[in-house]
Amino acid sequence: MNSLSRLKNSLANIQKRIDDTAEFYPTLDYSFHDAETLEDAVSTRPRVLSGGPQVVREGNQYYSYGINLNHNKLHGPLETLPKFVREIFINPDALSVIDLSCNQFTEVPIAIKQFISLTHFYFHKNLIVDIREIRKLSTLKQLKFLTLNGNPIEDDIPYLRSxxxxxxxxxxxxxRTTISRSDLKISIIWKTTNKNLLSKTLKIPTIN
Structure with a gap:
């Protein structure tokens, strides 16, 4: 086995260990606080489900790889979220799950771009009307799971999936629907035939 193959195998094993560990530690749950600011939402300790896995703490920090802030009244850029994550998570750079669903965001919080290890971003049932907001997520190269259903753009933009x-x-x-080969083929065709439409009618930079 050459050095490149050994490196790839090593990286795959490391990622698997991270994924397995992330499944072991529960997401920090700050949902259903009716909070308008992050500070209000996280003013108490994270919720623990009866009979579910217990959160693991070391001092004032937690072993976790996800944060759940759904069913609040959050909005805006969430500028203080990265600082909070650094303070409360033992391994903040490995944060992989953020749930901001069922809030009042009219934009994708700019702070989300800082979480480069993010694999799951739940953002359904917010107030997004501008499709250009999705482009903020393009720097998150590890992102695998995304929800946007229940936002106004779901009804207003018929080609949203593509x-x-x-x-x-x-x-x-x-x-919450697996992306199929057929989806990818349709998106490629759509991309080819709609570059001009996007740039002229929506004033979105042409997709490269």
């Missing part, structure tokens, strides 16, 4: 697949080619699941 646009998302062109913008985020690394996705494996969109709106």
């Amino acid at each position: 646009y998302v697949l062109c913008t985020l080619p690394g996705l494996r699941n969109f709106n």
